[in-house]
Amino acid sequence: MATEGNLQAPTRHPLDWKNPEFYNEDAALGELGRIFDICHGCRRCVSLCGTFPTLFDLVDESKTGEVDGVDKKTTGKW
Numbered sequence: 001m002a003t004e005g006n007l008q009a010p011t012r013h014p015l016d017w018k019n020p021e022f023y024n025e026d027a028a029l030g031e032l033g034r035i036f037d038i039c040h041g042c043r044r045c046v047s048l049c050g051t052f053p054t055l056f057d058l059v060d061e062s063k064t065g066e067v068d069g070v071d072k073k074t075t076g077k078w
């Protein structure tokens with residue numbers, strides 16, 4: 001059962017850094033886009049995460065006004 005706000009130690013998931021796919025830039029940018037799309041809609045931790053000002057600027061400057069309109073390859077900001 002999923003719980004929120006407990007005092008248990010967090011579960012640590014090891015990074016698969018020895019896998020060549022770990023260093024695939026296109027996969028990493030795709031995952032960042034997926035995560036930022038979720039965070040742009042959620043905004044629960046907007047006051048805690050320094051990513052938001054840049055994310056909001058990029059979305060505001062995009063053609064669609066959404067995360068999917070941000071050109072991830074040319075911005076160099078994420």
Ligand code: SF4
Pocket residue numbers: 038039040042043044045046
């Ligand atoms: S809580 Fe924060 S990190 Fe999690 S989805 Fe919402 S904005 Fe993103």
